[in-house]
Amino acid sequence: MSTAVAPKGLEGIVATTSSICWIDGDAGVLSYRGIDIHELAQRSTFEECTYLLWFGKLPTATELAEFTRHLSAARELNSKVVDLLRSVPADATPMQVLRTAVSLLSIYDADEADCSHDANVRKSYRLTAQIPMIVAIFDRIRKGKSIVEADKSLSHAANFLWMLNGEEPSETATRAFDIALILHADHELNASTFAARVIAATLADIHSAITGAIGALKGPLHGGANEATMRLLYAIDKAGADPVEYVKQMFADKKKISGFGHRVYHTEDPRATHLRRMSEELGKVAGNTKWFDLSRKIELFVKQEKKLNANVDFYSASTYTTLGIDIDLFTPIFAVSRISGWAAHVIEQHDDNRLIRPRADYTGPSYPATYTPIEKR
Numbered sequence: 444m445s446t447a448v449a450p451k452g453l454e455g456i457v458a459t460t461s462s463i464c465w466i467d468g469d470a471g472v473l474s475y476r477g478i479d480i481h482e483l484a485q486r487s488t489f490e491e492c493t494y495l496l497w498f499g500k501l502p503t504a505t506e507l508a509e510f511t512r513h514l515s516a517a518r519e520l521n522s523k524v525v526d527l528l529r530s531v532p533a534d535a536t537p538m539q540v541l542r543t544a545v546s547l548l549s550i551y552d553a554d555e556a557d558c559s560h561d562a563n564v565r566k567s568y569r570l571t572a573q574i575p576m577i578v579a580i581f582d583r584i585r586k587g588k589s590i591v592e593a594d595k596s597l598s599h600a601a602n603f604l605w606m607l608n609g610e611e612p613s614e615t616a617t618r619a620f621d622i623a624l625i626l627h628a629d630h631e632l633n634a635s636t637f638a639a640r641v642i643a644a645t646l647a648d649i650h651s652a653i654t655g656a657i658g659a660l661k662g663p664l665h666g667g668a669n670e671a672t673m674r675l676l677y678a679i680d681k682a683g684a685d686p687v688e689y690v691k692q693m694f695a696d697k698k699k700i701s702g703f704g705h706r707v708y709h710t711e712d713p714r715a716t717h718l719r720r721m722s723e724e725l726g727k728v729a730g731n732t733k734w735f736d737l738s739r740k741i742e743l744f745v746k747q748e749k750k751l752n753a754n755v756d757f758y759s760a761s762t763y764t765t766l767g768i769d770i771d772l773f774t775p776i777f778a779v780s781r782i783s784g785w786a787a788h789v790i791e792q793h794d795d796n797r798l799i800r801p802r803a804d805y806t807g808p809s810y811p812a813t814y815t816p817i818e819k820r
């Protein structure tokens with residue numbers, strides 16, 4: 444066995460084969476099953492991308508209609524899960540609640556322990572339909588509003604906005620949200636997907652894998668960075684500060700700027716290109732480009748000073764704020780989309796499984812260390 448130690452954080456290590464997502468971090472290319480993300484963002488829908496991720500090809504019109512019907516039919520939540528959403532403290536964060544509710548879902552899922560391909564696909568439909576429901580229902584409960592029933596005639600994006608706001612979303616908001624879902628759907632072996640695959644590789648069920656993935660997504664170095672970005676924008680705005688001076692001070696204090704940098708991209712994150720445009724366009728439609736303008740000033744300065752590019756989380760912050768979405772829903776909304784990629788990876792892992800179990804380079808006391816009896820320590 445090789446004794447070479449992998450680079451810290453496993454940077455650059457190829458840990459598995461996968462046919463789902465291909466990234467060229469130097470050229471700024473992201474593709475789902477080989478299809479460029481720019482083309483998908485312009486021409487596809489979240490439903491079609493999810494089909495592509497799960498089944499490895501674009502659907503025919505009949506296949507897409509069938510898939511969409513299955514996905515919307517799965518918009519059902521066990522009443523025990525709704526009871527949980529009612530019983531948690533109103534100040535619980537939506538990410539805490541989502542992680543807990545997805546874990547609870549497994550108890551009421553008829554296929555829970557079945558890790559066969561077909562059972563995984565059935566559970567993937569359910570999880571993909573249920574995660575947005577959990578996010579929307581909890582948000583309404585904590586605000587003292589009545590729950591809005593799912594509308595099975597609406598698209599995935601429109602139904603989420605409908606259940607969240609209780610009013611039919613505009614076409615502009617629905618399409619913007621759908622594009623955001625497309626952009627966030629998968630990203631190869633990012634931390635949450637890798638966590639999901641490690642869990643799945645023990646032959647644990649998909650709910651366990653997705654519960655773990657949600658836990659990994661929550662961190663500010665990963666999906667939590669979209670919330671952290673918006674908190675930064677609010678802090679600058681509230682202080683009435685010059686964004687460049689504010690960020691300069693953060694650099695001086697050795698603080699990281701959320702929404703910048705990436706382990707794989709060494710150039711523009713192709714998803715940021717779309718989110719930047721959406722942030723600006725939605726701001727213009729809403730008659731308020733304040734958050735876009737502030738973001739752009741920060742982006743130009745960070746790029747100039749540190750050669751760091753905005754990642755997917757940077758402009759999703761101002762985009763979601765302009766869509767009227769609360770800050771602590773940003774990371775749950777990442778999960779509303781990423782469930783499609785997580786599911787694809789769990790299915791792929793279970794279809795050709797081997798336990799994932801690397802080694803550690805031991806740096807503790809040398810062996811054999813003395814066991815001193817407790818009374819002599």
Ligand SMILES: CC(=O)SCCNC(=O)CCNC(=O)[C@H](O)C(C)(C)COP(=O)(O)OP(=O)(O)OC[C@H]1O[C@@H](n2cnc3c(N)ncnc32)[C@H](O)[C@@H]1OP(=O)(O)O
Nearest residue numbers: 663664665666668698699700701702703704705706754756
């Ligand atoms: C969906 C996603 O998960 S996208 C990523 C979301 N996360 C963020 O936006 C959080 C901010 N960004 C970061 O923390 C990092 O860029 C990560 C976590 C995304 C990538 O991390 P790594 O590949 O491990 O890079 P690492 O953190 O080692 O950074 C390398 C160097 O760039 C600096 N750097 C990287 N990102 C930033 C940043 N956002 N702000 C300031 N400096 C940064 C580091 O301080 C480090 O500098 P040093 O070599 O002088 O110590």
Ligand SMILES: O=C([O-])CC(=O)C(=O)O
Nearest residue numbers: 629630632633634706755
């Ligand atoms: O790939 C990564 O490390 C993080 C990321 O951009 C994502 O998960 O979308």
